[in-house]
Amino acid sequence: MSTDATLNENWWDAYATAYLAEHDSQLPIDVPTWSLWALPEAEVGALGEIEGRDVLELGCGAAQFSVALARAGARCTAVDISAEQLALAEHMIDRATELDGERPDVTPIQGNVEDLSQLPDASFDLAFSDYGASMFADPLRWVPEAARLLRPGGRLAFSQITPMLEVCWPVEIGVATNEMVKDYFRLHRIEDRAVYYNLPYGEWVRLFRRNGLRIVDLIETRPPEGVKTTAYRSANQVEWSRRWPAEMIWVVEREDSEVGANGAVVPA
Ligand SMILES: C[S@@+](CC[C@H](N)C(=O)[O-])C[C@H]1O[C@@H](n2cnc3c(N)ncnc32)[C@H](O)[C@@H]1O
Numbered sequence: 001m002s003t004d005a006t007l008n009e010n011w012w013d014a015y016a017t018a019y020l021a022e023h024d025s026q027l028p029i030d031v032p033t034w035s036l037w038a039l040p041e042a043e044v045g046a047l048g049e050i051e052g053r054d055v056l057e058l059g060c061g062a063a064q065f066s067v068a069l070a071r072a073g074a075r076c077t078a079v080d081i082s083a084e085q086l087a088l089a090e091h092m093i094d095r096a097t098e099l100d101g102e103r104p105d106v107t108p109i110q111g112n113v114e115d116l117s118q119l120p121d122a123s124f125d126l127a128f129s130d131y132g133a134s135m136f137a138d139p140l141r142w143v144p145e146a147a148r149l150l151r152p153g154g155r156l157a158f159s160q161i162t163p164m165l166e167v168c169w170p171v172e173i174g175v176a177t178n179e180m181v182k183d184y185f186r187l188h189r190i191e192d193r194a195v196y197y198n199l200p201y202g203e204w205v206r207l208f209r210r211n212g213l214r215i216v217d218l219i220e221t222r223p224p225e226g227v228k229t230t231a232y233r234s235a236n237q238v239e240w241s242r243r244w245p246a247e248m249i250w251v252v253e254r255e256d257s258e259v260g261a262n263g264a265v266v267p268a
Helices: 001-026 064-071 085-102 139-147 163-165 202-210 235-243
Strands: 054-058 075-080 106-109 124-130 150-161 190-191 195-197 212-222 245-253 257-259 265-267
Touching: 001 085, 001 195, 054 139, 064 075, 064 085, 064 106, 064 139, 075 085, 085 106, 124 139, 139 150, 139 202, 150 212, 202 212, 202 245
Parallel strands: 054 075, 054 124, 075 106, 124 150
Antiparallel strands: 150 245, 190 195, 212 245, 257 265
């Protein structure tokens, strides 16, 4: 396992309980919800069909999103690197079991999304991540793994902060400013309290293409009308996000083709 993955595992083990206390209000188990602005998936429309699908969540945290999808009829596998987060996921599953009188179809597993060799090729219809692996794992490693695990035609959808926000975000201040302070073309590994990642837009596009993923959409979310603050953002950060895109949700699909050893797409 990479040093960064171990560092992030330790960080999330230590932060899991406090993170949940701070953000629980925005992470429901009844409505599948994208986190930064608490936008219901029904409005965002990134995931497509849910019922009866084999779904993989990459970096699930306490797995609220998977629990909500399972309650809508999906069969979910929820992967996280942190044992503490997975313990909280078990609580969420128990909470849903009490509410519904039956256990939601969520299988939590501990793993590093950069190497999920314990899971067989082409075993999921949908892979998704809401600021999980999509932010805290190296995209040059986890995107090829997600592509491998998807069935042909399967979908990958994930949220992340935008490269635009990233270049305006000095690590030492920890909020977005109106000044570009990071080098856009050098975006990749970013060290903060945990290590996280982003890429220039063109690098994201080329990464998808190299892994046989065609782009369906790039959704640039905005805070809903009337929202002043959220569990993730203060008032001035909400205002920033009304002017510039703070959050992106990529939607890509696996082409009906194989990805060769050199990354070239080979028709099936
Ligand atoms: C923001 S949290 C949870 C995401 C959840 N959707 C939420 O909003 O609460 C990010 C999660 O990614 C997990 N994570 C970080 N790096 C990972 C990796 N390499 N493999 C699997 N999970 C990882 C962390 O343990 C953490 O639970």
